[in-house]
Amino acid sequence: MTATPTSLRERKKAKTRAALREHAMRLFEEQGYASTTVDQIAEAAEVSPSTFFRYFPTKEDVILVDDYDPVIIAAVRAQPPEMSPIEAIRRGMKEVFDSFTPEIWEAERRRQSLLAQVPELRARAMHQLSEALDMITAVLAERTGLPADDLRIRAMGGAITGVVMAVLPPGRMTGEASIEARDFERLQEGLDLLQRGLPLA
């Protein structure tokens, strides 16, 4: 997260990339996602439209890039092996979230708000989550020693991902979308319920 890129080239690329993301976010908020063109974003970031597509394969990707999922997975992997899988996942997520600066929270809040509003983005965000499911399933398999395509492993991974999906935004709970500490507490409770066994009366 703090690995400073070395060469001038790398620094410039990182800068351009960040500029594109920030201006895109700003313009989307100001004018709406659909009515903001890639050309406008490129112009605001002072690069050519071609360059935009060199940094992001589609207009959607400029806000869909998710920097944290792999970090969370790594944090989960780093938990002591004797810990129960759900507990490991919970702690891993908590560690990462606790490491967020207020700026990151704010950026993430704005991002999630957009995801909640634009259906095409929501769709792709869901897809990302389903890929997270695969990673979580892999971790579960490692920890239990069972094969990754074991039904019990898949079901567990699915259930955990489903709880995350149901409890966190984009746009799921009451009111406007926002990721905050509160949401995280709810997630903790949700996983807790799953662990104890759901009330399936």
Place this chain on the structure above:
Amino acid sequence: MTATPTSLRERKKAKTRAALREHAMRLFEEQGYASTTVDQIAEAAEVSPSTFFRYFPTKEDVILVDDYDPVIIAAVRAQPPEMSPIEAIRRGMKEVFDSFTPEIWEAERRRQSLLAQVPELRARAMHQLSEALDMITAVLAERTGLPADDLRIRAMGGAITGVVMAVLPPGRMTGEASIEARDFERLQEGLDLLQRGLPLA
């Protein structure tokens, strides 16, 4: 499912719609999704390109239209109220699947195969599933008498949807995508595991 449309107009529209879907499916299989243009589909179905977009808002929708989700929800609702929620969902799904003709299974198999192959379609299919989650959650709320935004309800809906996501294709389990009786059995087992409580050692 068998409500015959009355007027000539309705019949023609249904025919055009079906023709567009079938030719699209065929062309996608023959040439690939990306390299098939909407114009080609329209031509094959003998309508103008404009007409295509009158029937389907986007190229994606021509294969994404899901006819069965609402049917399943209705079937779940129809289960006796004293039945446990998971059991109701399981029976509802079984009833609907059992009503499928071999032709429907075959069409569904081809559809799922495409969904598994084309990432953009997978993304939207996942989004559909997440909307199914909302419906399932609503049903759970009705049956338990709890409010729909109760955390326990949301967590349960999420877990159920997650299991469905993890166990069914598109493209999740081993081998190529296909929906068959086997997949359904796996789904039954998966839900069963969830109901009994997952092995969360």
Place this chain on the structure above:
DNA sequence: CTAGTTTTTGATAGTTACTCTCATTTCATG
């Protein structure tokens, strides 16, 4: 610092999904 190599960029042209508008055709109804 210079010269040569590689990487990144910008400009241009082209394809295709999708939108809007309007005239024409096709069905429904009295």
Place this chain on the structure above:
DNA sequence: CATGAAATGAGAGTAACTATCAAAAACTAG
């Protein structure tokens, strides 16, 4: 059959992408 409503086709326009190629910027060696 006549009149109104709904569906279609045709045309022009926008914007997201793709491919190509030449110019510019950055790394590397001498």
